[in-house]
Amino acid sequence: MSVAEQPPPRSQLRAALPAVIGALVCVHASMAATRVTASLLVLHRGYPEWIVGVLLSLFAVAPIGLSLWAGRLADRHGLRRPLGVGVAMGAAGAAVAVLSQHPVALAVASLATGGAVAVAAVGIQREAGLMAREPSDLKRVFSWIALGPALSNALAPVVVGLLIDHVGFRSGFVFAALLPLVAWWLGRRVPRAAPPAHSLEQDSQGRPRGAFSAFGLLRAAPLRRLLLVNLALSSCWDAHSFVVPVLGHARSLSASSIGLILGAFAVAATLVRLAISRWAEHLDEKRALRRAMALATAVCATYYWLPGAAGMMLGSALLGLALGSVQPMVLSMLHQVTPDDRHGQALGLRMLVTNSATIVMPVAFGALAAATLPAAPLWLMAGLVLLAQVPARRIARPA
Template identity: 65%
Template sequence: MSAPPADVAAEAQDLRPRDLRRAFPWLIATLVAVHASMAVTRVSASLWALKQGYGEWTVGVLLSLFAIAPIVLSLWAGRQADKHGFHRPVGTGVLMALVGALVALVGQSLWAIAFSCLLCGGAISISAVALQREAGLMADEPSELKRVFSWVALGPAMSNALAPVAAGLLIDHFSFTAAFALALVLPLVAWALAQKVPRHPPQARGHQGRPRPAWSLLREPALRNLLLLNVVLSACWDAHSFVVPVVGHAKGLSASSIGLVLGAFATAAMCVRLAIVRFADDLDELKAVRCAMLLATTLLIVYAWLPGTVGMMCGSAVLGLALGSVQPMVLALLHQVTPADRQGQALGLRMLVVNSATVAMPTGFGVLAAATLPAAPMWLMASLLVLAQWPASVIRKSRSS
């Protein structure tokens, strides 16, 4: 993880977007491996807590821990990516994921798994900012942003499609130890894949006054409302991740079945992102987001009455189509409503705001589900999606003016 020699750095800085795109598959593969480590830990930790009889509230706390570290680290991660480029921040994230998985594997106590959730959440936040920044450099014109970020969004979708199924099978046929061992191997795979991405440290720039703080970006109405939309839609994703293990456990589904339900959601998200890659030129980002919100609202309302594994898989797949289409559109919109020289700051700010606003969501979901019904978090998010149509209309007016 040391800095490259000066002549290598100078040559790397001459790389153009077209040259960088040759390494794009390795970038996506790195993202899949890093995110899969977190996803395996998340599913395994949730099922472990339920297996030990800790209940829904504890599951909510564990899921909340994944969002705490990004609150502290997101802006710092953005500065590190701007200063050092791709490899050093990803190396930091890999190390955090590795330590977190090792603690869960060796400890397998509530406190050890909680610490693991905290580290794995920080790992994906640091890595994701650097990965998104690197991906943005691979687009040499604005029309390519949707296509590039659709591929970037496929990374988490692919890991969410494979990791819960793999974790469920390992738990059912071997043990929780086997699942946590898989989470330990994946960061090492990620670091090996990251070495395929060419090193090109950011060019040094002269300092002309103090840089503007990231918070000043919130003065832009379009960006403010876009971040608000992102918060609500991310919370819907969290609600689904929380409700499926809880409802599935209450219905007597096996870990493999719960993994299949979560996998159906992620597979649908992956498929819709592939479709966005194909039809990116014909899509209006804001219209796509608003349609996705309507579809998600409907599914969140009726999800509680879906019968058995097959019914939950179908409902999760449709919900995955809706929510899976959002991230590429949000990232493309973010680049359109943010000054070009501050897009790195905007990416870090987006991650900070989303995680700050949703850190209490899983714990709140746990309390709400324990006090009322397991599906109540989904009904709450359906109500918020209806209200979120208002900031969407503000963004539309800002873009048209």
């Protein structure tokens, strides 16, 4: 779309918010379904825990190479182009796992579906920023957008667990391959919004910004601290995703029970984001962030001693409340501390930082769990989130 074209009214964009959320749900659920199915499949076939860690790490490899590019793509072209790339990657990656369940095929599926989420989510999150009527409305909009991953994490593990128990592992990958096509159908119902009038190729003095200009945003101390906090909390989310299948398998829980435990986490994350959308104007981002970090620390430290499937569901739900409240606050603050025409790049930078850690952390989680206890990764994250309270205290409140 030409920059000179008249963008649709903000109210028209806001009316398309359900379609945007639905598209994110489908793309993210494709990745979540692939992740759960692949993890349980390799454990079922007797592979060691570190193989699960490697597969989980691969979900973050493609986003490292694609996140900044996706941010520039979204800033230049809006929603549809990054969403189209994400849909193609997600459908193709899951289809590979449908055809073959060899570990190499599962690795390809992990790479592709992980990259699909990165590219599509950057475009969707940037589009959501355009839907906010004013800065104070950002928390509400991003709480709705954050429902996408929460709903997908609630539905996908439960559906996949039932499919595995009653049909077989291949059916979980078929489910994952169909979801991106639904995302594209929904994305086509969002009106096109023109990119900002200021060109991404030059700064305000007419100097070229270059391919790596997004790293210049790190000169802002509030953004650096915000990314450090986000990094610790997203790693905590990854630790939970790793520990539940491994600990559940060690306790001889069925795939359906493990799916319900993961679903309890996601349902709690969904509920807390619904609450944020209702009372957004009464929330202080910084205070809410620090309280969520305190709750996450406590749950991670005690999760191993929770009894049976019911205890794990309770712990997962509490952790879901804590971590589920983080993303709306982080995205709201990020949009307030970065220039309007560089929101896509800032979102891509955030995706790059979190996924870089996601490559390393699951491998470390697998080695740590194999050498000690399945819950050791959560103990590690309890300590790191506690340390992250230091930069969290120093984040300047957005104006």
